[in-house]
Amino acid sequence: MPQTVYVLNGPNLNLLGLREPEIYGHATLADVERLCAETAARFGLVADCRQSNREGELIDFIHDAHASKAVGIILNAGGYSHTSVALHDALVAVRIPTVEVHVSNIHARESFRHHSFTAKAAFASLCGFGIDGYRLAISGLAAKIGASAQA
Template identity: 80%
Template sequence: MADDPHKTIYVLNGPNLNLLGTREPETYGHATLADVERLCVETATRFGLVAECRQSNHEGVLVDCVHEARVKGVAGIILNAGAYSHTSIALHDALMGVKIPTVEVHISNIHARESFRHHSFTAKAAFASICGFGIDGYRLAITGLAAKIGATTDTKTDITAQA
């Protein structure tokens, strides 16, 4: 964990995301959760941030992570709540209660899927929602969160600055 919690962001992944790479690859692709976490850590580092990645299949654990983020004073949250996005008023209320800048991410385009996936409770508690970009959505979410919280690119670790 980072020494400065104000430079830490939480990347929270919900149910079934531990199955990435094998679960419905035609919808979610072949990247694994480890690939997602690596991408998040690398992207956060570009902005001088530390990504702390967690995954749980349990709604209450995710709520506890959101509460912990407030207690620890983290700078922001990237949340892929999976199916809980469409059902969890508890996650919505937790996010609203902590008032931490949050970006919701979905690997697939939830609006092009079954109608029950079109509504997201957690999106209403986030300042932005990104879907349909595959795991690159996490990179986009961290970039947007970094801009929101005023984190700037660390040119020593920014691969685009080295070109």
């Protein structure tokens, strides 16, 4: 049975492709989910992609990942990265290897985006690679958990 990686996207990521394309590009959330599914499959993993604009629902997704024995989480918490101690605490509680992803380079943007609570609960954080950051995150997670690329 394939192992599952949860790919969690937070507020406004459902608007990828429409929202500020000069910052986030033209790729859509469907493009992200397709990229994640393809990348995960290369490592014999399954990507369970979810999106919510609500903090509590994202926390529930993290709890679901634990309950379903997911091997990892890829998290783009969007603006909640910079504000949510609750998301940080949920990640710490479940102890699932997590990679934080941001489509844009948060360190080259407004100062309030420079701090991430969720990054402190992740073993790695990627930003500024566009949606390719998700591919890099899954590849890095696969290496962390010992999943090898399938032939």
